[in-house]
Amino acid sequence: MKDQTQRWEDRTRKNTRQLGLWTGAWVLTTAIAAFGPKFLWNENTVLSALAILLTVVVGIGMVFMNRKYINALDEMQRKVTMDAMAIALGIAVVVGLAYSMLDVTNVIAFDAEISHLVILIGITYLAGVVIGNSRYK
Numbered sequence: 001m002k003d004q005t006q007r008w009e010d011r012t013r014k015n016t017r018q019l020g021l022w023t024g025a026w027v028l029t030t031a032i033a034a035f036g037p038k039f040l041w042n043e044n045t046v047l048s049a050l051a052i053l054l055t056v057v058v059g060i061g062m063v064f065m066n067r068k069y070i071n072a073l074d075e076m077q078r079k080v081t082m083d084a085m086a087i088a089l090g091i092a093v094v095v096g097l098a099y100s101m102l103d104v105t106n107v108i109a110f111d112a113e114i115s116h117l118v119i120l121i122g123i124t125y126l127a128g129v130v131i132g133n134s135r136y137k
Helices: 002-039 045-071 075-104 114-135
Strands: none
Touching (some): 002 045, 075 114
């Protein structure tokens, strides 16, 4: 039993590390695609398109690694993760659409930015994981 537990812990550590690497690579390629046109290649459309394509490819790899990570979790961790993701998705859709409508109808004096929604999703997911883990301890 101890050997089986150790193998599971090793596999979880490995999957966590790989997910971290894929996520880091995606963040890096996103930063390059966002800031490269201004600071690296002087608005070259072809280089910008290639950078965005690279971001999408690495992002797809990150999504598949996230799936592998979740599938390797135990039942309790999977439930906590899926509950947090469900809440984050629901909040993103409801608040994101309301935020967009506030912008479109000029109720707010500034443009609705996707970065605000991404931050909200991240905070919601993190809170869901923390609350879910504390609930099951």
